[in-house]
Amino acid sequence: MSDGDGTRLIAVRYARAFNLTVIGIVAVWHAGYDLVIITRGWPMYDPAAAVVAAWLLLAAAQAAGAALVLRSALDARAARVLAAVTLAAGELAAAAYPPGAAISDLSWASNTVGWTGVMLLVRRPFREPVLFMLANIGGTAAHMAFDGSLDHVGATRLITVAYTTAGVQLTFTWLGGRLHRAARHATETAGQQAASRARAAAEEAVHAERRRRYEYLRTRVRPLLHGLATGRTDPGDDAVRRRVAIEAARLRRLFAETDDTPHPLLHELRACADVAERRGVAVTLLGYGVVPPLPTAARRALAEGPLLVLAAAATRARVTVVAGPGEVVVGVVADAAAEVAADVAAQPDGPSSPSVMHDREENRLWVETRWSPGGSP
The missing domain is CATH 3.30.565.10 (Histidine kinase-like ATPase, C-terminal domain)
Known part of the structure; x- marks a missing residue:
């Protein structure tokens, strides 16, 4: 195996490991942490059906996104549609929170929405996950403003939460994007090298075939033509x-x-x-x-x-x-x-x-x- 092939395999493996890591985080967080929070605060949600619908909608978006990511089939349109569904599910869940609980032990959806966005948009230009995170934080801010909890203390808490969650998620997205770009570049380079080697092999085969024809002409046909031309034959x-x-x-x-x-x-x-x-x-x-x-x-x-x-x-x-x-x-x-x-x-x-x-x-x-x-x- 050549150095180029080794580099490509390393880059592809790291990118795939990143995908599996993000999918694992999303799955464990949503199926574990979120269910614990929902179960513990179940009597506080109103309407509770909105929480169930939001959880199921997020699970469906995550399952579809994970399947497409693992098959390397998540194109821009599918990523954006699933991201929009994810944001909508987060807003649906927040609508069921008690007043003043948009940032509390009952608010389970925002963090899950952020990690789902990382999974869906890691291969997109970095501005798209940034806009996604801003929309997610903006939704929380809108709910806080609606129920009157966006005061000085609430705004400080929102900034702190955004810094600690969205900041980590965006950093993770940036690193993942770098890995995916490196994998894509390594794959393209390996493909170009393979094409170059194939062209060189084809040119060598053509050259060898020409030499074989020339040798045949020189040893078999040339003496015959020379004899006819000189009258000896x-x-x-x-x-x-x-x-x-x-x-x-x-x-x-x-x-x-x-x-x-x-x-x-x-x-x-x-x-x-x-x-x-x-x-x-x-x-x-x-x-x-x-x-x-x-x-x-x-x-x-x-x-x-x-x-x-x-x-x-x-x-x-x-x-x-x-x-x-x-x-x-x-x-x-x-x-x-x-x-x-x-x-x-x-x-x-x-x-x-x-x-x-x-x-x-x-x-x-x-x-x-x-x-x-x-x-x-």
């Missing part, structure tokens, strides 16, 4: 013409290997057949079954036998591809010269090579290449 010689047809088919297959097609093997065989058709050979290409994804080397080995036969076909050829979940078989029948059978038999044979069979009857040559995953090149 007779283009009227049947062996030379067959050699030219084979190399032309191999070149077409070589370039077809890198084409992005849904059926690469059939595409490469079609490229080989095109070379034969340009010489006037009638080629039929048939396919049965769905060809599974094959390594490039496997496709190359499967196409080599048909390539040799098509390059030597005189007037007609038929190529058949039969595919199944366990193997792929490519067969070709053509009116090819007898010498081609020797070329087919001379293909490299080994534990990783496909099995090749051939037969000749009168002027027709039959070649079958069979590949299975257990013997893939």
